[in-house]
Amino acid sequence: MKRKNKARPPRVGQWILKKILPSEERQYLVEGIEERYVREFKDRGWISALFWYLKDILCTIPLLIIDNFTGSGIMFKNYLKIAFRNIKKYKGYSFINIAGLVIGLTAFILIFLYIRYELSYDRFHKNADRIYRVYMHQKGNLWHGTDLWNVTPPILAPTLKNDFPEIVTSVRLYKDRSGKIINIEDNTPRRVQILYADPEFLEMFNFPMIKGNSETALSDPYSLLITEKASVKYFGNEKSIGRIINIKSGNGQNYSYKITGIMKDIPGNSHINFEFLSSIQTLFTIGNIDPFTYRGNFTKTYIQFHANYDVKAFEKKLQEFNTRVGRVFRIQPMTEIHLYGNLNVELESNSDIKYIYIFSAIAVFILLIACLNYLNLSTAHASKRTREVGLRKVIGADKSSIIKQFLGESFFLTAIAFLISIFLVKTLLPVFNAFIERKISFGIHNDLNLILSLILLLVVTALIAGSYPAFYVSSFQPVKTLKEYYRSGSKRGLTLRNSLVVIQFVITIVMIISTITVFRQMQFIRNKKLGFEYGHIINIPLARNFSDKFDEFKNECTSHSYITEATLSNTPINVKDYDSAEWEGKEDETTRMIYKASVDYNFIDFYNIDIIEGRKFSRNMATDNTAYILNETAVRDFGIKNPIGKIFRMKSRQGTKGTIIGIIKDFHFHSLHLKIAPLALKIEPAHTLSLKIHPKDFNLQDTMTFIENKYKQFFPGHVFEYTFLDENIERMYIQEKKGSQIFNNFTFLAIFIACLGLYGLVLNMIEQRTKEIGIRKVLGASVSGVSFLLMKSFLRQVIIANLIAIPLGWFIMQRWLENFAYRAQIGPLVFAASAFLVVGIALLTVSYRAIRAATANPVDSLRYE
Amino acid sequence: MRALTKLEENVLLTILKLKDDAYIVSIKDQLERFTDKNLSFGALYVSLNRLIKYGYLESGVGESSSVRGGRAKKYYRLTKDGISALKNIRRLQRLMWEDFDSRADEWIKT
Numbered sequence: 001m002k003r004k005n006k007a008r009p010p011r012v013g014q015w016i017l018k019k020i021l022p023s024e025e026r027q028y029l030v031e032g033i034e035e036r037y038v039r040e041f042k043d044r045g046w047i048s049a050l051f052w053y054l055k056d057i058l059c060t061i062p063l064l065i066i067d068n069f070t071g072s073g074i075m076f077k078n079y080l081k082i083a084f085r086n087i088k089k090y091k092g093y094s095f096i097n098i099a100g101l102v103i104g105l106t107a108f109i110l111i112f113l114y115i116r117y118e119l120s121y122d123r124f125h126k127n128a129d130r131i132y133r134v135y136m137h138q139k140g141n142l143w144h145g146t147d148l149w150n151v152t153p154p155i156l157a158p159t160l161k162n163d164f165p166e167i168v169t170s171v172r173l174y175k176d177r178s179g180k181i182i183n184i185e186d187n188t189p190r191r192v193q194i195l196y197a198d199p200e201f202l203e204m205f206n207f208p209m210i211k212g213n214s215e216t217a218l219s220d221p222y223s224l225l226i227t228e229k230a231s232v233k234y235f236g237n238e239k240s241i242g243r244i245i246n247i248k249s250g251n252g253q254n255y256s257y258k259i260t261g262i263m264k265d266i267p268g269n270s271h272i273n274f275e276f277l278s279s280i281q282t283l284f285t286i287g288n289i290d291p292f293t294y295r296g297n298f299t300k301t302y303i304q305f306h307a308n309y310d311v312k313a314f315e316k317k318l319q320e321f322n323t324r325v326g327r328v329f330r331i332q333p334m335t336e337i338h339l340y341g342n343l344n345v346e347l348e349s350n351s352d353i354k355y356i357y358i359f360s361a362i363a364v365f366i367l368l369i370a371c372l373n374y375l376n377l378s379t380a381h382a383s384k385r386t387r388e389v390g391l392r393k394v395i396g397a398d399k400s401s402i403i404k405q406f407l408g409e410s411f412f413l414t415a416i417a418f419l420i421s422i423f424l425v426k427t428l429l430p431v432f433n434a435f436i437e438r439k440i441s442f443g444i445h446n447d448l449n450l451i452l453s454l455i456l457l458l459v460v461t462a463l464i465a466g467s468y469p470a471f472y473v474s475s476f477q478p479v480k481t482l483k484e485y486y487r488s489g490s491k492r493g494l495t496l497r498n499s500l501v502v503i504q505f506v507i508t509i510v511m512i513i514s515t516i517t518v519f520r521q522m523q524f525i526r527n528k529k530l531g532f533e534y535g536h537i538i539n540i541p542l543a544r545n546f547s548d549k550f551d552e553f554k555n556e557c558t559s560h561s562y563i564t565e566a567t568l569s570n571t572p573i574n575v576k577d578y579d580s581a582e583w584e585g586k587e588d589e590t591t592r593m594i595y596k597a598s599v600d601y602n603f604i605d606f607y608n609i610d611i612i613e614g615r616k617f618s619r620n621m622a623t624d625n626t627a628y629i630l631n632e633t634a635v636r637d638f639g640i641k642n643p644i645g646k647i648f649r650m651k652s653r654q655g656t657k658g659t660i661i662g663i664i665k666d667f668h669f670h671s672l673h674l675k676i677a678p679l680a681l682k683i684e685p686a687h688t689l690s691l692k693i694h695p696k697d698f699n700l701q702d703t704m705t706f707i708e709n710k711y712k713q714f715f716p717g718h719v720f721e722y723t724f725l726d727e728n729i730e731r732m733y734i735q736e737k738k739g740s741q742i743f744n745n746f747t748f749l750a751i752f753i754a755c756l757g758l759y760g761l762v763l764n765m766i767e768q769r770t771k772e773i774g775i776r777k778v779l780g781a782s783v784s785g786v787s788f789l790l791m792k793s794f795l796r797q798v799i800i801a802n803l804i805a806i807p808l809g810w811f812i813m814q815r816w817l818e819n820f821a822y823r824a825q826i827g828p829l830v831f832a833a834s835a836f837l838v839v840g841i842a843l844l845t846v847s848y849r850a851i852r853a854a855t856a857n858p859v860d861s862l863r864y865e
Numbered sequence: 866m867r868a869l870t871k872l873e874e875n876v877l878l879t880i881l882k883l884k885d886d887a888y889i890v891s892i893k894d895q896l897e898r899f900t901d902k903n904l905s906f907g908a909l910y911v912s913l914n915r916l917i918k919y920g921y922l923e924s925g926v927g928e929s930s931s932v933r934g935g936r937a938k939k940y941y942r943l944t945k946d947g948i949s950a951l952k953n954i955r956r957l958q959r960l961m962w963e964d965f966d967s968r969a970d971e972w973i974k975t
Contacts, residue, residue, distance in 0.1 A: 028939040032889040033906050060907025067911045 009037040010050070013057045020064050020400070033060075068400065075401065082388075083409045090384065094413070096760045097377050100753050101417035104370025105461065106424045107749055109454070110432055111363035113425075115356055117440045121269045121338035125206040127304055128335055130168075134160070134301040135343055137328040143344050143578055145674050150343040152301045152329065154284070154291035157198070160301070164317065166309045171198045171205075172280050172299040173272070175347060180248045180719050181234070191719050192247065194224075195274035196283040204304050205272065211241055212261025218279045224257040228265050230275035248717060249286055257282075268439030271337050271347060294325060300347065302334065355739060362746050365507045367461065369750055372500045373757035374465035378410070379497060380764040382473045389473055390481030402474035410466025418458050436738065468496075498797055501761070504754045505801035505838060506808070511747040512834040513809030514816075517826055518740040521817065524824035525733055531667025532572050532607040536693045537725040539571050540711070543718045547685055553714045554689055560706055562697040567606040569599035569686045573729060575669045575679065583640055583660075584647040592638055594630075595669070595677055596650060598684035604629075604664065606692065614644045614662030617683055625683045626658035632666045634678035650680070658682070668822075671732040675821040690725070751838075755845045758794065762846050766790065766853045773853055774861035786854035791846050798842045802835045809834070867919055869950065875900065876912055877921060877951055880941050888927070888938045889913070913941060921947030 017030050033056070041049035087094040122128060134156060136149045143149075157170035174196045181192045199218040202209070209217065210228065217225055224245065231240045245257050257278065266273050280299075284291050305314070315331065322328050332341060339353040389402060397405075422444075429442050444450060542550055554566045570576075581594040597603075601624070604616045612632065617624050628648045635643050640660075649657045666676045697703055704722070711720045730737075766773070769790075776786055810831070817823045869877070879895045880887040893909055916922040923944050926937045943951075 029889065029906065029910050031938075035890050036893070036906075055903075056905045056907075059905035060910070063905070063907035063911055067907075067914070 007038050007041045009034055009053050013053065016061060017057075017064075020061065020068060033057075068404065075405070079405045079408055080412075082405075083412050086385075086409070087413075090381070092763070093377065093381055093760060096756055097374055098413060098417045098420070100370045100373040100377075100756050101414060101461070101465070102421045102424065103749055103753055104367045104373075105417055105421035105457070106428070107746060108363045108367040108457070109421060109425050110428065111359050112453070112457075113429075113440050113442060114432075114436065114438070115360060115363075117269055117438060118339065118351060118356060122271055122334050124267060124269070125204075125334075127204070129333070130305045130307070130309065131204060131334040132303055132305070132331040133334055133337065134303060134329050134331050136297065137330055139328070144670065146342060146344060148330075148343045149297065150300055150341075150345045150347075151297040152299055153294045153297055154280075154289070154299045155294060156329065157299070157301045157303070160303055160321075163321065164314065166306050166314055167303050168306050169200045169204050169304045171201050171302045173197050173201070173302065173347070174280065174283055174299050175274070176249070176283065178249065180717075181245060191721070192276060193274065194247070194276040194278050195272070196278050196280040198280050201277070204302065207266065207272075208264045210262045210264055214261070217261040218277070220258075220260070221279060221282045221285055222255060222257045223260040223279060223282075225261045225263050225277040226259055227263050227275055231262055233275075253286070255282075255286060269338075271334075271341075271350065273348060294327065303331070349735075351735075358739075358743075362511075362743070365511070366746060366750055366753070369504050369507055369753050369757075371461060371465040372504050373753055373760075374410070374413075375468050376497050376500050376757055377760045377764070378466070378469035379472055380761055382469060383764070383768060385473060386476055386481040389476045390478040393476070393478040399474045403470045406470035406473050407462075407466050410469065411462045414458060414462040414465065418454075418461075422454075436742070497761070498793070501758065501794070501797045502801045502804070504757060505798055505842075506805045508747075508750045508754045509801055509805035509834055509838050510809045510812065511743075511750050512837060513805065513831060514813060515740075515744050515747045516830050516834055517813045517816070517824075518736075518743060520824045520826065520830065521820065522733070522737060522740055524822075525672050525736075525820075526730075528668075528672065528822065530572075530729070531665060532609050534572075534607075534725045534729055536695055538691045538693060538722050539574075539725055539728070540689045540691070540707070540720075540722045542687050542689055543715045544687055546715050546718075547687075549714050550685070550689070553710065556710050556714075557689070557691055557707055560703060562694045562703050563691050563707075564694050565602070565606055565692040567600040567602050567690050569603045569606070569688065569690065570597045571688055571690060571725060571728070572597070572607055572667060572669050573725075573732070574688070579650040579652055581634075581638065581678070581680070582649045582651060583638065583643075585640065586638070593678070594634055594650065595679045597669070597679060597681050598686040599681050600686070601683065603681065606690065607667075609667055610665035612663045612665055614660070616662060617681075621661075623659070624661065626656050627661045627683070628658045629662040629664055629681040630660055631664050631676070631679040633676050634680065635663055637678055648680070672822045673820055751841065755841055758842060759845050759849070762790075762794065762849045766849055770853070770861045773856070774858035777854075777858040778862070783851070783854045787847065787850045790850040790853065791843070794842060794846050795839070798839055802838065806831045806835070867950075869954065872904075872908070873912055873916055874951075874954060876909070876916065877943060877947055880922070881943055881951070885940070887941045889941075892941070916947070919946075920944060921950055 014030055014034070017033070018026055021029060033053075037049055037053055040052050125131065133150070134152055136152055138147050138149055154172055157172045161167050161170040176194045176196060177191070179192050179194050181190050197218065201207075202214045202218060208214075209225070212225070217223060226234075226240060234240070235243070240259050241262060243259050245259065246254050247257055248254050263277065283289070289296065311331075318329060318331065337346075338350050339356065341350050342352070392402060392405075426442055429440065433440055442450075444454075542553070550568055554568055557563055558566045575595045575597045577596040577598070578593060579596060580591045586592075599617075600606075601617045601619050603609075604611060614629070617627065617629065621627075630640075630643065630648070634640075640646065643660045643663060646660050647657055648660050664681070668676060669679060670677065691707070693700065693703065707722075708720045711718075773786055773790075776789075781789075810826075813826060817826070875896060876892065879892055879899070883891055883895060889906070889909065892913075893904060893906065896904055896909070913922065913924075917924060921944055922941050924939055924941050927940045
């Protein structure tokens with residue numbers, strides 16, 4: 001028979017009611033509700049009865065709870081007094097408890113702020129949820145692992161607006177990084193980035209202007225808008241509106257821009273960032289670009305829909321549009337860009353939703369460990385309050401009053417911890433911000449949502465941590481507690497406490513395993529032979545239009561004694577050219593893509609790359625200026641048999657035919673996230689000069705000054721910049737590095753909290769067993785025997801935790817390592833190391849107290865009651 | 866004399882009406898019938914407790930009844946103070962509403 005057909009209200013609800021009400025009162029209300037339920041059931045059936053019951057209970061239970069708590073106004077003063085006294089009396093215990101909570105809460109709040117910030121990216125625009133960006137799917141054109149490209153032809157935006165009535169505005173953006181500003185006063189060129197946009201940009205996006213007219217500011221060519229910060233940076237306190245700035249663009253020409261407006265600083269949580277904003281028409285004019293064709297993909301297109309738009313319908317229409325124009329365009333909501341956008345040629349490097357998940361998990365786990373700590377410690381500590389509880393009950397307190405008192409105490413302690421952690425968060429926030437490179441603000445005063453969330457956090461933490469101890473304590477029986485020796489250790493309580501310790505340590509051990517694994521992977525990346533030499537190498541970008549002077553400049557540089565070698569080639573990690581390949585003997589029609597590096601004759605020697613077959617480029621062979629050298633992967637993937645001597649060619653642009661003269665060993669010209677792709681080397685003019693500095697050059701500054709002077713000599717009016725190749729390579733993994741550092745810190749915190757809890761438990765246990773220890777010693781037990789006895793149970797828990805955590809940790813780490821095409825070996829050593837680490841730390845925490853107890857004088861422990 | 870909320874006032878009046886039969890379920894039924902609004906048990910229970918605290922109500926346990934499988938029900942009765950409080954309210958109300966009809970008609974005419 002179905003349970004619901006019995007005329008009884010749901011047992012869960014009735015049980016809750018019973019728990020909330022004081023015992024004498026209980027039955028009347030509960031029975032009254034039951035009577036009403038039965039009537040409803042008889043009159044209108046079980047569904048209606050259940051419905052009625054749920055509706056009523058949903059109102060009744062909160063009202064009863066509130067009434068309960070406001071009812072004890074009289075006792076409140078007493079509870080508060082007792083709470084204070086207890087904190088003072090048990091300073092050590094209270095300190096440990098509060099410290100654990102503070103650490104947990106601070107960590108949680110910091111991560112919470114971070115996640116909130118990341119999720120808020122780009123949402124400050126008024127129409128944020130109606131703005132999408134349009135990108136291209138260039139099938140087969142894989143670059144850095146994806147064939148989705150964030151570039152579109154300039155004609156796309158106006159066409160979409162015209163053809164689709166559901167689109168209100170469309171905007172094109174292009175970020176030009178090649179411009180150099182030439183100030184009026186001193187003529188040192190400084191590199192600037194200019195964002196070019198359609199005039200509707202100021203309409204679609206919420207970037208307010210402080211001075212100037214937003215309607216006309218972007219319509220004139222050569223008009224420039226500048227942010228507040230940039231204005232101060234370049235002009236100090238002087239007025240910048242109306243000034244003329246000369247900018248030398250990438251093609252070497254000078255253009256005069258006029259500042260027509262000042263914009264408010266761009267908020268940190270925007271994927272669109274700029275110092276200078278100009279009209280896109282200017283760009284078209286400068287670059288002599290025809291914006292009315294489908295050739296040339298370089299602009300970023302954003303569209304905004306009408307209020308009641310239908311995405312699915314639009315996407316269908318877009319597909320028809322795609323077939324018509326012969327391209328594949330797709331749309332993505334703007335708000336998803338920061339965490340989900342991983343296209344090629346993003347405006348700025350974005351973050352990833354993965355980090356949000358990982359850090360949410362960390363936040364929850366750390367807070368959980370802290371709450372479990374509190375739970376454990378207070379339950380163990382309850383043995384100190386047994387007499388108080390017993391006495392209260394004798395005098396007339398009922399169970400719910402006791403619960404109220406102790407729940408209130410945990411609220412009180414949690415509130416103290418909470419206030420301290422708010423203070424800590426405020427103090428640590430600048431450091432945190434600097435490290436994760438964000439600008440998170442902790443504005444408690446003006447953010448209602450934040451205040452509410454924090455209050456919720458406080459309440460939930462206090463409840464999780466304090467409920468069980470409160471219920472546990474309220475179950476003490478007066479008679480038993482007032483007897484001489486009451487050990488508050490029911491079998492059930494002990495198992496619960498043990499399993500909590502195990503849970504805490506499982507979480508901690510998994511975090512340790514993860515930390516070690518990540519560290520190993522980072523080390524692996526750093527040490528893995530990339531296949532080329534990258535130490536002591538400097539890369540200097542050269543101005544394109546002076547290519548005839550490059551060789552001379554190179555020779556001048558090598559004349560310096562500390563510069564050992566120089567080459568005019570692409571740097572090994574900066575290979576951008578990507579084209580389809582053809583070779584003698586290619587049988588099928590499938591497009592095979594290959595990367596191409598434009599190199600100098602000495603490229604292979606300069607970077608110490610191994611040659612497997614054939615030979616290197618040589619100036620003595622006249623035909624070498626059309627020859628190709630391929631890497632192993634190219635030969636292998638393309639299946640070219642006997643490649644040396646075969647004709648090879650890259651299809652588009654300067655795809656001259658040449659013979660393959662050599663095969664080089666694979667080297668990593670992309671980050672280790674990606675598999676090595678096919679690569680061809682060809683003698684072509686490159687715009688980067690790489691210099692190898694002698695390792696004994698301790699006065700790098702002088703050398704660089706020498707080069708800088710030469711640079712200025714050869715390329716007047718251009719900015720001298722240089723980077724170190726090894727730093728560039730490090731930078732590819734900067735996100736991982738930062739992420740792993742943060743993770744390490746949090747793991748350390750987790751270990752600390754867990755051990756804090758363990759320490760408190762040990763203290764408590766020893767205190768309870770003082771007499772037992774004394775008697776054992778009197779009867780002849782050795783110090784080591786007693787110590788071991790005391791540590792035994794804790795050791796057992798830690799070992800169980802290890803057994804659970806190791807397979808869990810292994811599984812999680814396997815998943816993470818799948819992100820990398822090249823992985824470090826994670827052997828049993830890692831797990832053994834973390835197990836030993838945890839056991840060792842736990843032992844240390846426990847042994848100090850245990851040994852002290854074991855060496856105590858039994859006379860003292862047996863003397864007093 | 867505390868000022869009573871509308872709900873508390875209605876509860877007292879209902880209990881007076883119910884005479885000997887004023888226990889929680891019957892009070893709730895009557896109130897709902899009169900006001901046409903649903904009242905949760907919790908709200909009623911809390912109100913009754915408050916009224917007892919103020920001294921306007923007193924409670925007692927009745928005889929065991931067969932309806933509830935033999936257990937007793939809790940009955941509520943007005944106290945002298947409760948009656949006085951209601952009388953006060955009635956007096957105030959009489960004063961306020963004294964010439965309502967005539968004044969209302971006058972207002973409509975202008």
